[in-house]
Amino acid sequence: MVTAIGFEGSANKLGVGIVKDGKILANCRRTYITPPGEGFLPRETAEHHQENIHAVMREAFAESGLSPRDIDVVCYTKGPGMGAPLLVCAIVARTCSKIWNKPIIGVNHCIGHIEMGRLITKAKNPTVLYVSGGNTQIIAYSRQRYRIFGETIDIAVGNCLDRFARVLKLSNAPSPGYNIEQAAKKGQKYLHLPYSVKGMDVSFSGILSYMEDKISELLKEYTPEDLCYSLQETVFAMLVEITERAMAHCGSEEVLIVGGVGCNLRLQEMMGVMCSERGAKLFASDERFCIDNGVMIAHAGALAYQSGARPEFEDSTITQRYRTDDVLVTWRDD
Incomplete structure (x- = not known):
């Protein structure tokens, strides 16, 4: 039984989570919220994480009822993400690793989302739609890698929605994407917009x-x-199209939506219609696990640790560019 603590801070969400043998013991989070019409910049986001990370960590230990001595492995987001915020969590994780004398594992942010989605929904081998503010990818597992079948060739779908929310001066609380979703429910007149699907890839810019x-x-x-x-x-509609194409290629009967945009009920509804027409199942979770969180990093790190991963401390660095398919998935043999 492995008990892991995870630190996530790749963007404006700061999370600390604790898991024990696949059971979630704590999932604590703070969000850096900017004024309407403004995005979040690396330095200010990093300062937010610096100011809050110790309080969030104390909250996670209080919620779990554990102490540092109970932790087996320290996990943190290695990338991808914004450099300065990533660095804050990496430094705290490295410090905890040294002080507590525990091993440390850097986790790919995208893999964290996928494995948390699989844990929560019990999806077995789904085609994964990973949609967030920083990433948009269609992913399927094959031969110990999460293979990218298609992705955005410019900006992520979440970034597209967030930036349009700024144009309309919508509030950033709780998130611009959420406020876009609520406003869209009241829309009645459809404007035909450029529809840009290029093979398995999409373009939103x-x-x-x-x-x-x-x-x-x-x-x-x-x-x-x-x-x-x-x-x-x-x-x-663009995302549903490329997801269906990937399913057909893989012969898949499951779709798993992960990432912050995966909370959107309209996206889940549209994907659900496509899945029902194909006789497939749709899996999605709510904002506790779709939105960036520390527990997904703890869980993915624990899986790697259980499968024998023991990185050197010197390798506990960060990288803003860390591809999903760069990771050797040692914990899956199906």
Whole structure:
């Protein structure tokens, strides 16, 4: 039985989680929220993490009822992500590893999402749609790697939604994507937008630029709610299309949606329709596990540790560019 603590801070979510043999004991989080119309920058985000990480760690230990002596392995997000925030969590994790005399494992952020999704939903071998503010990928497992079948060729779908929320000056609390989703529910008039699927890949920057450039004209004919509705319907249709194509290629009967955008109920609804037409099953979780969190890092690190991973302390670095398919998945043999 492995007890692991995980530190996540690749973007504006700071999380500390503790797991024991696949059981979640603590999942604590703080979010850096900026004023309407503004995004989050690396330095300010890192400062937020510095100011809050010790309190969040104490909260995680209190919630779990454990102490540092009960921890078997310290896990942290190695990448991908924003450099300065990643570094804050890595330094804290390295310090804990030294003080507690525990091994340390750097975890791929994307793998953390996938393994947490598999743990929570019990999906066996799904085609994975990973959608967040920083990443958009279609993934399937094969021969000890999570293979990327398709991805965005420019910005992530979450970034596209967040940036349009800034154009409309929507609140960043609890998140701009959530507020886009709520506004879209009131939209009634559909605006035809550029639909950009290129084989197995997607492109969102053109859609965003189109709406940014024409926003003044569009608001004369459409409400902000109409525009949120139109944007969601278009980009989610693109994601459903490439997911179905990947399923057909793999002969898959399961879809697992992970990442912060995976909380969106409209995306889940559209994907569910496609899955039902194919006789497939859809798996998704709620905001506790879709949105970046420390427990997903703890769980993925624990899996690696159980399968024999023992990295050198000198290797506990960070990298802003860390591909999902760079990771050797030693804990799966199916």
